[in-house]
Amino acid sequence: MSVSPTEQPIGVAVVGAGYWGPNLVRNFQASPSFRLRWLCDLDVARAQRVLGGYSTVEVTGELDRVLDDPHVQAVAIATPAGTHLDVARSALRAGKHVLVEKPLAARYSDGQLLVEEADRRGLVLMCDHTYCYTPAVLRIRELLRGGALGELHYLDSVRINLGLVQRDIDVIWDLAPHDLSIMDFVLPENVRPVAVAAAGADPIGAGRSCVAYLTLRLTGGAIAHVHVNWLSPIKVRTTLIGGSKRTVVWDDVNPTQRVSVYDRGVDVAGPDELGAEQRREMLISYRSGDMVAPAMPEREALRSMVEEYATAIRTGRPPLTDGRAGLRVLEILEAASRSLAEGGALIALESALAESALTDSPSPGSPLARSPLAAGPLTGTALTEVTA
Structure with missing residues (x-):
């Protein structure tokens, strides 16, 4: 994606300097569509090591400093799933576009809150479904x-x-x-x-x-x-x-x-x-x-994902992997967890049940005839540190 001389790069901050954060840092720094302004992590020393000794990108362990910066229009979150709701919702409420590493959230209900928040504010919510x-x-x-x-x-x-x-x-x-x-x-x-x-x-x-x-x-x-x-x-x-x-x-x-x-x-x-x-x-x-065997161009997927994020921000159209795509994945994950707990039972997806109710009722033998209970939260992911 080429940037018009009249278009200023989008100010972006990366939150999380663990496993995935450095990959986001590298690709945002390489993209003409963005200017990386902040790297935020509770382990400030780790964030500084990611950037190196000569970087002009600012480092902080305080998310509020990032969100208070008017030059930051977009945030990319690479923290544990259990922190996604709080970090992403804070960024959306600060008026920032948000990119979230997979999965969108630790539970479907949290992801739904993020989608609704982004819709209400007219902001981009994108999932980093890199593949x-x-x-x-x-x-x-x-x-x-x-x-x-x-x-x-x-x-x-x-x-x-x-x-x-x-x-x-x-x-x-x-x-x-x-x-x-x-x-x-x-x-x-x-x-x-x-x-x-x-x-x-x-x-x-x-x-x-x-x-x-x-x-x-x-x-x-x-x-x-x-x-x-x-x-x-x-x-x-x-x-x-x-x-x-x-x-x-x-x-x-x-x-x-x-x-x-x-x-x-x-x-x-x-x-x-x-x-x-x-x-x-x-x-x-x-x-x-x-x-x-079709010829495949050699292009890093994360680079394409970053440019899709920029295009969605500039044009206002939903990204290819938007928040609703993340919700669909979360729904399957929660249903799979319930199936495991019930010894491998076939669990109908509530979205399919809702759509079926609008058309024809499912037959008694159909998997849609089994109405799933509300899936419980993903256990063990209530992590507090903003790290990856």
């Missing part, structure tokens, strides 16, 4: 929404590695937000999750699930599956999206061929209007066509 801005995911979104894959049949995602066992959240809340945000980003507008079931295990006695599987029912009969794991000796980042015409495979750890599109699949001979019994007797043929 959505990779060239691979942008291409997959184009293929799926443009009809190149045909009708969606399934989505299967694996995100496993020998990872850090978190102290305050389980593996679902740590890793699955990436896959759920990608799914939300690429799904066609007429396809949405309606219910989720989760299974998890804690084989090392960590006190929380370290391995987990999520199964999501989608409208139109499609299914999605997410596997997350902290205990795998190998790193796998693979997503398969199968459609009636083609299947796309995204291998994020393969730099030479991240995206492959296969013209291979199963065809059923005969008219679609036949009944189920008749269709069972019909012939199934296997299609074996070409595999195409």
